[in-house]
Amino acid sequence: MHRHLTPRALKRAQWFSDLTLALVEAEKLLAILELDGGFPAETVRLRVRVQAVRFELELLNRVALGEGRIVGPAWPAARGAEA
Numbered sequence: 001m002h003r004h005l006t007p008r009a010l011k012r013a014q015w016f017s018d019l020t021l022a023l024v025e026a027e028k029l030l031a032i033l034e035l036d037g038g039f040p041a042e043t044v045r046l047r048v049r050v051q052a053v054r055f056e057l058e059l060l061n062r063v064a065l066g067e068g069r070i071v072g073p074a075w076p077a078a079r080g081a082e083a
Contacts, residue, residue, distance in 0.1 A: 026050050
């Protein structure tokens with residue numbers, strides 16, 4: 001079965017994708033900060049905030065309880081970030 005994607009749904013999927021890419025970049029910067037070790041307290045606070053945003057996106061990505069995801073089975077950029 002094919003679902004018709006409305007312009008709003010397409011914009012929302014693009015927003016999710018853009019925000020996911022921004023989170024990947026934030027996680028890369030956090031890794032640099034952690035290696036540097038110059039601002040440990042600030043780095044921990046920033047990591048918690050980035051994780052909170054990722055969690056909130058995961059909640060927003062649910063169409064309805066028990067249903068599929070808006071973007072798909074996995075975040076497209078998240079797979080590339082693990083490599």
